[in-house]
Amino acid sequence: MKRQVLVFAAFASVLALWSCGGKDNPEPTGPTAPTSITLSTESIEAEQAGGEYSLTVTAPSRPSVSEDLDWVTVKDGVYNSNTFAITYKVAVDPNPATQERSGSLTIKAGSLTKSVSVSQKGIVIPPVDKSKISKTPVNAKATDAAKKLYTFLYDSYGVKTLSGVQSCAAHTNDYVDAVAALTGKHPALAGYDFLYLQFSPTPAGWSWKQDYTDISNQEEHWNKGGVICYMWHWNAPKDEQTFRNNDTGDGNYAFYSSKTTFDIREALKEGTWQHEFVLQDIDEVAVTLKLLQDKGIPVLFRPLHEAAGNYGDGGAWFWWGKYGPTYCKQLWNLVQDRLQQHHGLNNILWVWTIDCKSGKESEAAQWYPGDDRVDIVGFDVYADDTDARSMQYAFMQKIVDGKKLTTISECGNVPSPQKNFTAGLPWSWFMVWSTGDANNNPVPTTYPLNTSSYWQELMNSEWVYTRESMPSLK
DSSP states (O other): OHHHHHHHHHHHHHHHHHHTTOTTSOOOOOOOOOSSOEESOSEEEEOTTOEEEEEEEEOSSOOEEEOOOTTEEEEOOOOBTTTTEEEEEEEEOOOOSSSOEEEEEEEEETTEEEEEEEEEOOOOOOOOOOTTSOSSOSOTTOOHHHHHHHHHHHHHTTTOEEEEEEOSSSSSSHHHHHHHHHHSSOBSEEEEEGGGGGGSSOOTTOSSOOOTTOOHHHHHHHHTTOEEEEEOOOOEESSHHHHHTTOOOTTSEEOBGGGOOOOHHHHTSTTSHHHHHHHHHHHHHHHHHHHHHHTTOOEEEEOSTTTTTTSSTTOOSBGGGTTOHHHHHHHHHHHHHIIIIITOOOOEEEEEEEEOOTTOHHHHHTTOOOTTTOSEEEEEEOOSSOOOOHHHHHHHHHHHTTOSEEEEEEESSOOOHHHHHHTTOOOSEEEEOOOBOTTOOBOTTOSTTOOHHHHHHHHTOTTEEBTTTOOOOO
């Protein structure tokens, strides 16, 4: 009996040893850590519009990701200590440029490192159909300078737009210089106005001076790489006595149809005082344009602007549009022929501008002087946004059947060049209308969306020519 107890005890001891994990049943071990970094992808190719992309990293310890790309943001994930994997979300901003951009992310775990390349497509600009647009100005006698300017505008069409501003003081570079003070760069296009023609030269004793025979501002802008543009708020006398006496007193001259009785129909009749007046004023404008021509300076000239008004019940805004398109086109021809044929001025590129209103294309087309009379067409737009101007572009193309370069000849808030070019809507330039303070000092930020930062964006945009980035046109 004693022997049986001893045998049983020995068996129990062996059983206990076996159940506690003996030689034939070792302790279970955890997952084996990797000895290198592996990636789900070694390159991320992002679309131009940007987006979010996944990157899974397997590493022996929790990795870190470093990058110096301001257009990429890496969102952290949770490191799984059993699988040794972590998934990152890589957010890529939209690419606002046409050029592809690239960089890399660096993944580090202990002494191990690995890189992931990140590239992103640029904006693709829809091609612009220029097949119907003439490669030369309408004036067969155009000066070499005018031809060179036109060729530059033709070649740049759909590629870049010229930045432009209108002078507050009509004949100075005040607004050009104000934008330069704000951004460090000058607008490529300087706009001037024959608004004060009846005050030139200014009478003695006046507190301000106007002299259209002084082209020093225009020479300065041209010699530094800029382009010259003139328009004409054409002030007309209220009656013959005002004209004969050159009485420039308050209210005697005006360009708004509601503020003058000057009659374009009479102005087109030879022998009338009105006809004498318009010829006299055209001849005075010719003096300035001749001075510029003698200096080899071409001019973008846009007379009789917005002749049709806005097609509302109020009728035409200006006296040159008051009696309809037939008379206005006759006056256009008179101005053009007088300057070119009588004065021999061939440094002019002719710009016709109008206001756009959806559904009024046929009505607007009646005011168009004709393909043989116009080099460039433009629309004036004042809107509370910077959106692409699709309606206006389509409006103008319908009028000219795609045969002319198109421009934004006046604007308040500047329509975004990027938005327009991306939408396939080119223009030769934008021209910000003059705004100033109580002392008529220019204020580039008057229009609410033309903030300092937006001006900086515009003047540093790959879509925009500044005076500093212009090629030589001499």
